[in-house]
Amino acid sequence: MIADIRTMIWKELKEIYSIVMGTKGAKVGIGITFLIFAVFFPINFGADLGSDNPFIMFFAIWLPLVWVSTIIADSFAGERERKTLETLLASRLSDQAILFGKIGAALLYGWCMMVTLYLTSLLVCNLTNLEEAPIFPSLSFFAGTLIMGLLGSLLASAMGVLFSLRATTVKQAQQSMSLVVMGFYFLPFLGGMLLPESWRKPVFETLKTMDAATIVICVIVFLALVNCVLIAAAIARFKRPRLLDNE
Amino acid sequence: MNSIAVKTQGLTCDFKTVRAVDNLSLEIPSGIVFGFLGPNGAGKTTTIRMLLGLIEPTHGHASVMGHDVRNEGNEIRTRVGALLEHPGLYERMPAEDNLQFYGRVWRLSSKEREERIEELLTHLGLWERRKEIVNGWSRGMKQKLALARVLLHRPSMIFLDEPTAGLDPVAAAAIRDDLAALVENEGTTVFLTTHNLTEAEKLCHQVAMIRKGKLLDVGPPDEIRGKMGSRKASVAGRGFNEAVLESLRSRDDVTNAEIQDDNLMIELQGEGGMAPIVKMLVENGMEIEEVHKGSASLEEAFLTLMEEEETEE
Numbered sequence: 001m002i003a004d005i006r007t008m009i010w011k012e013l014k015e016i017y018s019i020v021m022g023t024k025g026a027k028v029g030i031g032i033t034f035l036i037f038a039v040f041f042p043i044n045f046g047a048d049l050g051s052d053n054p055f056i057m058f059f060a061i062w063l064p065l066v067w068v069s070t071i072i073a074d075s076f077a078g079e080r081e082r083k084t085l086e087t088l089l090a091s092r093l094s095d096q097a098i099l100f101g102k103i104g105a106a107l108l109y110g111w112c113m114m115v116t117l118y119l120t121s122l123l124v125c126n127l128t129n130l131e132e133a134p135i136f137p138s139l140s141f142f143a144g145t146l147i148m149g150l151l152g153s154l155l156a157s158a159m160g161v162l163f164s165l166r167a168t169t170v171k172q173a174q175q176s177m178s179l180v181v182m183g184f185y186f187l188p189f190l191g192g193m194l195l196p197e198s199w200r201k202p203v204f205e206t207l208k209t210m211d212a213a214t215i216v217i218c219v220i221v222f223l224a225l226v227n228c229v230l231i232a233a234a235i236a237r238f239k240r241p242r243l244l245d246n247e
Numbered sequence: 248m249n250s251i252a253v254k255t256q257g258l259t260c261d262f263k264t265v266r267a268v269d270n271l272s273l274e275i276p277s278g279i280v281f282g283f284l285g286p287n288g289a290g291k292t293t294t295i296r297m298l299l300g301l302i303e304p305t306h307g308h309a310s311v312m313g314h315d316v317r318n319e320g321n322e323i324r325t326r327v328g329a330l331l332e333h334p335g336l337y338e339r340m341p342a343e344d345n346l347q348f349y350g351r352v353w354r355l356s357s358k359e360r361e362e363r364i365e366e367l368l369t370h371l372g373l374w375e376r377r378k379e380i381v382n383g384w385s386r387g388m389k390q391k392l393a394l395a396r397v398l399l400h401r402p403s404m405i406f407l408d409e410p411t412a413g414l415d416p417v418a419a420a421a422i423r424d425d426l427a428a429l430v431e432n433e434g435t436t437v438f439l440t441t442h443n444l445t446e447a448e449k450l451c452h453q454v455a456m457i458r459k460g461k462l463l464d465v466g467p468p469d470e471i472r473g474k475m476g477s478r479k480a481s482v483a484g485r486g487f488n489e490a491v492l493e494s495l496r497s498r499d500d501v502t503n504a505e506i507q508d509d510n511l512m513i514e515l516q517g518e519g520g521m522a523p524i525v526k527m528l529v530e531n532g533m534e535i536e537e538v539h540k541g542s543a544s545l546e547e548a549f550l551t552l553m554e555e556e557e558t559e560e
Contacts, residue, residue, distance in 0.1 A: 057531060082337075090301060244296065244301055244302060
């Protein structure tokens with residue numbers, strides 16, 4: 001099973017590479033993101049970037065979500081569009097190997113990009129502030145950021161695969177994915193507004209009393225739970241006959 | 248070889264209100280090329296999907312290499328290779344990577360993969376182009392590469408859905424030769440669907456004809472041709488006229504008689520012989536030079552079966 005998942009990841013990463021390198025828009029998008037987050041921010045915010053800044057954690061979730069959402073819609077819907085899905089399903093690979101291979105490849109892509117960007121930004125930050133070097137966040141913050149990035153990538157991967165499984169076209173999967181990603185960003189604000197007046201105050205009071213570490217742990221647990229639900233839904237949705245129905 | 252590669256019993260598949268495959272019962276021995284013939288929408292692809300365990304039959308049973316299609320789809324897919332309706336190639340990847348991927352899927356070691364890929368691509372004339380992205384290739388080249396992918400792990404049975412569709416005659420003939428060699432050298436069982444009846448005639452040891460999901464006939468091509476051919480006869484000679492045609496048409500063992508290009512064309516009822524008819528013609532003063540019976544091609548046999556089925560409906 002592990003060997004089969006590795007095989008799927010190998011193939012998916014080759015496909016992701018061809019999508020990214022074969023699309024001018026994707027290359028430009030990644031280039032601009034790196035310029036902003038790995039060059040512009042470190043130069044402008046200096047040593048602040050190396051501190052335990054909570055915004056870094058937010059970006060650690062947000063950026064992989066954006067990157068992964070650009071490629072993950074292709075996972076099943078793309079195979080269906082290009083008529084390669086039936087051949088893949090007729091192979092000896094198990095349902096889980098195909099599913100986890102696709103999720104795993106997208107997760108690796110999003111997370112590796114995020115780690116590369118974070119390390120690059122720290123490097124630029126140190127190089128442009130040599131007098132304050134070495135600039136590095138606390139180990140617990142650094143580890144938390146990496147975990148947040150991992151969970152953010154997994155969230156986008158699992159969600160994207162779920163949409164891609166039943167979408168007839170890549171475009172359809174991308175549209176559904178964008179709506180949910182947007183909803184995910186607005187959820188905290190909407191949640192605050194939609195809370196009954198009587199609940200709002202105690203909730204905010206509780207949040208105020210929580211320290212940063214507790215909030216991070218809560219976010220990690222929340223994301224981990226959401227990811228588990230999404231993966232379980234994807235496993236339940238992965239039915240070979242149903243996938244062929246959409247062909 | 249006398250073991251059974253595929254066995255189906257009352258195999259039926261319904262899609263909502265449409266019956267795609269209707270009570271199909273077949274036994275396919277190992278080590279032969281089995282042709283599954285039928286017009287578009289006959290149920291050929293659905294049958295292949297059921298045999299691969301990709302869709303579940305509504306009724307009936309089927310086993311492939313002793314494995315039940317309902318519960319042992321993974322075991323079946325592990326042992327067979329399939330070239331389905333589309334080549335199923337990753338066109339943004341180089342040819343070699345396509346084979347590398349499926350070599351890994353079938354757990355060939357790195358050395359085995361390298362050797363087998365070189366062997367197959369050399370044999371199919373694609374070795375020099377292995378680094379090229381498949382996207383720009385012709386349909387014939389893609390189909391050859393897809394065939395290489397199917398054969399990569401040396402499966403004991405392969406399913407081929409219209410493997411030569413859309414190919415030029417040279418490429419189609421090359422693929423036919425490869426398949427024939429495969430069966431000859433490696434004893435692989437081939438389940439082949441095709442519209443090309445000449446191809447089926449050349450390649451298949453047994454054929455089944457299917458229409459609207461129903462099996463019309465099954466057997467060696469010669470036997471099927473013989474059955475249909477034995478119902479037609481042409482008589483070369485002199486003196487044929489309308490009166491003779493009328494007397495022939497009134498016989499119980501003749502369904503129709505016509506004069507075409509000075510020859511008498513007779514359609515026989517059932518398996519009746521020509522001797523009594525020739526005797527009658529001679530007694531009526533005809534001069535008979537040659538009697539020729541039973542030379543229908545598989546295509547003629549197929550069309551006759553289709554017409555009969557349509558008439559019965």
